Amino acid sequence: LEEEQPEPTTYLKDKATSFYVGVAMKSNNLNGKYDEIITHEFTSITAEYEMKMNVILPSKGQYNWSQSDAIVNYGIENELNIHGHALVWHQSTPDWIENFTGTDAEFEQEIKDYITAVVTRYKGKIKSWDVVNEAVLDGNGNLRNSVFRQRMGDDYISKCFQFARDADPDVLLFYNDYNMTEDQAKQDAVFDIVDDMQNRNIPIDGVGFQMHIRYNGPSKAKMESATNRIVERDLLAHYSEVDVRVNPNNDITTLTDERDIAQKIKLTELVEVYNALPSANKYAITIWGIKDNDSWIIDLYNHPDWPLLFNSSFEAKKAHTGFLEGLE
Numbered sequence: 001l002e003e004e005q006p007e008p009t010t011y012l013k014d015k016a017t018s019f020y021v022g023v024a025m026k027s028n029n030l031n032g033k034y035d036e037i038i039t040h041e042f043t044s045i046t047a048e049y050e051m052k053m054n055v056i057l058p059s060k061g062q063y064n065w066s067q068s069d070a071i072v073n074y075g076i077e078n079e080l081n082i083h084g085h086a087l088v089w090h091q092s093t094p095d096w097i098e099n100f101t102g103t104d105a106e107f108e109q110e111i112k113d114y115i116t117a118v119v120t121r122y123k124g125k126i127k128s129w130d131v132v133n134e135a136v137l138d139g140n141g142n143l144r145n146s147v148f149r150q151r152m153g154d155d156y157i158s159k160c161f162q163f164a165r166d167a168d169p170d171v172l173l174f175y176n177d178y179n180m181t182e183d184q185a186k187q188d189a190v191f192d193i194v195d196d197m198q199n200r201n202i203p204i205d206g207v208g209f210q211m212h213i214r215y216n217g218p219s220k221a222k223m224e225s226a227t228n229r230i231v232e233r234d235l236l237a238h239y240s241e242v243d244v245r246v247n248p249n250n251d252i253t254t255l256t257d258e259r260d261i262a263q264k265i266k267l268t269e270l271v272e273v274y275n276a277l278p279s280a281n282k283y284a285i286t287i288w289g290i291k292d293n294d295s296w297i298i299d300l301y302n303h304p305d306w307p308l309l310f311n312s313s314f315e316a317k318k319a320h321t322g323f324l325e326g327l328e
C-alpha cells in the first residue's frame, strides 16, 4: 500500500508571477511563524504603521529610525520588495505638526525636510512610496481640510510628490486612498487630481486602491470599472491594503463555512480583476496583515471578524486558495 502523501503547499508567490504579492507587517513580525509566512508566501512588504510620520518624527528634529530600519533591513536580507507607507497622512501626523505654531512657510519647510530625509535614507532600498494618503473626502470628492491643506494650500499633494521625486529620481510614487470602488465622487476626484498632476508634469507613477472590502461587496463589476481607469493612463495600480470583512453587520460569532466561502469568492474576484490588467499597469496586491486576530478591523469595530488569509493559528484559510484561484 502506498503511503498517503500530504498535498504540496502552493504559496501565493508561486503563482503570482506578473506582480508582487505583498503583506503589511510590523517590526515584531521578523521571526517565528510570522517570518515563515512572510518569506514563503510573499514577495513584498509594507510597514503597517512604523514608517508613518508620528513614529519616525514624533517631535521636531527627533528622528526615530529604529523600527523602520529593522523592517527595511529585513526586507533586504530576505530579498523582498519594499513599499513605503505613508509619507503624508492626516491620521498619523505627530502633534507638533498638527498644532504647528510657526508660519506656513516654516510648516512647508518641515514637510519638505521630512519627506527628503525619509526618501533619501531609503533611496535604492524602498521601491515605492505612498506619498499622500487619503486626501479626498467621502461622498463629495472634496479635498479633506487637513493641516497639510490648510498650511500648504490646495496644491499640497503636488508639492509633496515633487519633494519625494527630488529626493529619489527612481522611486515609484503613489497616491493612495480607500473606497474608490463604491464612492463614485471620490473615484472621480482622485482621477481628476491624478490627471491634473500628469498634465502639469508632476511626478506620479501610480494609484493605490486600498481595497478594504466586504464578503458581499463591492461587486466584481464595480472593482473592474474603478481599476480599469488605470489602463488608459500611464500609471501603475496597487491594491494596497486588501482585507475582506466577513462580519460587517456583527451577525455571526464564529467564522461560519458560508462566510469563509463567501470571503474566498470575493477575494478570487478581486485577484481576477487585478490580474486581468495589462502587465504594464500591474505593481502589487498587498494584503493588510498576516493573521485574522492581528487585523486593525477588530480594534476599530470592536466585534469579531476574520478579514485576512491566515487564521489566528497561522493556518491558511479558504481565502488563501481563493487568491490562488484568482490567478488561474
Ligand code: 9MR
Residues within 6 Å of the ligand: 048, 049, 052, 092, 133, 178, 210, 241, 296
Ligand atoms: O492597520 C494600521 C493600524 O495598525 C495602525 O494602528 C493605524 C494607524 O497607524 O493605521 C492602520 O492602517 C491604515 C493605513 O495606514 C491607511 N489606511 C487605513 C488603514 C486602517 O486604518
